[in-house]
Amino acid sequence: GDSGIVLKDGRIVAEWGDVHRVDMTFSAVKSYLATVAGLALRDGLIQSIDERAAEYVRDGKFDSAHNAPITWRHLLNQTSDWSGTLWEVPDWADRPEGDDPEQWPNREMHEPGTYFKYNDVRINLLAYGLLQVHRQPLPVVLKREIMDPIGASTTWRWHGYENSWVVLDGQRMQSVSGGGHFGGGMFVSARDHARFGLLMENRGVWDGERLLPDAWFEMIREPTEARRDYGLLWWLNTDREAIPAAPESAYWAAGFGGNYVYVDECNDLVVVLRWVPELADVIEKVMEAMDDASTCEKAA
Numbered sequence: 260g261d262s263g264i265v266l267k268d269g270r271i272v273a274e275w276g277d278v279h280r281v282d283m284t285f286s287a288v289k290s291y292l293a294t295v296a297g298l299a300l301r302d303g304l305i306q307s308i309d310e311r312a313a314e315y316v317r318d319g320k321f322d323s324a325h326n327a328p329i330t331w332r333h334l335l336n337q338t339s340d341w342s343g344t345l346w347e348v349p350d351w352a353d354r355p356e357g358d359d360p361e362q363w364p365n366r367e368m369h370e371p372g373t374y375f376k377y378n379d380v381r382i383n384l385l386a387y388g389l390l391q392v393h394r395q396p397l398p399v400v401l402k403r404e405i406m407d408p409i410g411a412s413t414t415w416r417w418h419g420y421e422n423s424w425v426v427l428d429g430q431r432m433q434s435v436s437g438g439g440h441f442g443g444g445m446f447v448s449a450r451d452h453a454r455f456g457l458l459m460e461n462r463g464v465w466d467g468e469r470l471l472p473d474a475w476f477e478m479i480r481e482p483t484e485a486r487r488d489y490g491l492l493w494w495l496n497t498d499r500e501a502i503p504a505a506p507e508s509a510y511w512a513a514g515f516g517g518n519y520v521y522v523d524e525c526n527d528l529v530v531v532l533r534w535v536p537e538l539a540d541v542i543e544k545v546m547e548a549m550d551d552a553s554t555c556e557k558a559a
Contacts (some may be wrong), residue, residue, distance in 0.1 A: 261517070261534040264453045265545055268527045269461075271453070278449040281414045282533055285438060285514030288417065288445035289382060291455070292437045293335060293492035295389050295397050297463075297475040298404050304392045308332040308478065308491075316388045320345075329371045334385040335491040336483040340369040341381045346423045346434075346441075350380045353440055375486035382437030382492075383423075390425070396432045409454045409465050415447040437492075439515070449531045456520045456529035480510055504543035511538070 262276025299305045305315070308331040313321035321327055325342050333339035342350055354377060355363040369376075386397060393400050398417040406415065419433040420443050426432075436443030458464075463471030479491040487497045496502050496509045505523060512520040517536035522529055530545060532538060 261532070262449050263533060263535060263541070264449050264529075264531040266453055266457060266529040267549065269457060276449070276533065278453075278531075279412075279414075281416075281446045281448050282518075283439055284445050284447050284452070284518045285516060286379075287452070287512040287514035287518045287520060289437050289492040290512035290520065291401060291417075291445060292382065292386055292389070292397070293479060294405060294455075294471065295393070295401055296331065296335060296385070296491070297471050297479075298400060299389060299392050300475065301472050305331060308335060312388050316391050320384065320387075325368060326371075331385075331388075332491070333371045334381065334388065336375070336486070336489060337377055337381065337492075338372050338375050338483060338485050339381050339384075340371050340374055340376065341384055342368065343384075345380055345384050345387065346420050348380050348441055350378065353379045373485055375483060375489065379436070379438040379440040383419075383434070386419075386437050387423075387425075387434045390427070390432070390434050394427055397435050405455070405458070405470060406451070408468065408470055409458050411451040411454050412448060415445065415451050417445045418443045449533050452520050452531045452533075453529060456522050456531060459520075459522045460524055460527065460529050462524070480508070502539045502542050504539070504546045509542075513538070 260276055262278050264271060264278055265273040310330060312329050312331055312334060313327050320343060321329060329339045329341055351363045351366050356366060390397055417435050419435040423434040424431055425434055438444060458470065462473055462476045463469055479493050480495060481490055482495055482497050483489045488495050488501060490510060493510045494513050496505050496507050499507050502509065506525040508525050509523040511522060517532055517534050519532040519538050521542060530542060532541060535541060
């Protein structure tokens with residue numbers, strides 16, 4: 260069944276369902292993947308998200324004239340238009356356009372940064388690129404740098420595919436996936452989601468310790484030119500269009516089937532939903548129930 264958690268001022272004020280059950284979270288994992296990119300930036304493994312990925316991933320994946328200009332930002336806001344095959348899946352195979360399968364490989368090409376396309380092959384490429392940068396499995400990095408410090412359980416797991424194993428520095432490791440389209444993905448409890456959401460709401464600080472750069476929280480919420488309600492693997496409430504009851508500064512991770520981690524700094528609010536598709540309706544009800552909702556400038 261469905262479950263959920265509402266945190267106000269850092270404390271659980273409402274909870275229902277089995278919040279400890281470890282469930283597939285589908286594309287909500289993309290926001291965890293973005294966080295691993297934030298760690299690479301924090302540690303100087305990447306100097307800027309506007310650097311070209313080709314400068315870090317030198318195995319041919321960014322060699323073509325079309326792929327060479329792609330930056331980390333393009334991969335993080337899903338505007339890279341990367342062309343190629345990863346783990347035996349071609350880029351056009353995820354959410355192909357048009358009704359004629361024979362024409363799918365001949366898709367229209369777009370200059371990187373100009374066209375938004377929600378595409379798990381390219382997300383998996385980002386995960387692979389970050390693996391090249393961190394030189395450690397991304398779940399190991401996430402556990403050490405984020406999940407353990409915030410007191411998450413040890414029940415979550417993050418998988419790749421049977422054929423996404425690589426050898427780096429003499430060690431065999433799996434490149435994880437940033438969604439569940441072809442298998443893999445992240446399995447995590449609502450309680451662990453809530454801790455992650457609280458870390459985001461606190462702008463990367465947990466118990467007085469800074470885990471992510473403060474500037475990261477402006478970067479992830481900068482609207483993508485080609486898709487104004489999307490930031491760096493987080494959905495945005497630009498013009499308060501998606502959730503009219505919420506402030507414009509609110510943002511959230513979203514996965515198939517109603518998997519959400521809603522982060523609202525302005526109202527000191529985090530809402531985790533599992534198998535509840537009606538995010539906007541739930542947030543509206545939460546706002547109505549809050550006595551001090553008026554203290555937060557809705558347009559903030």
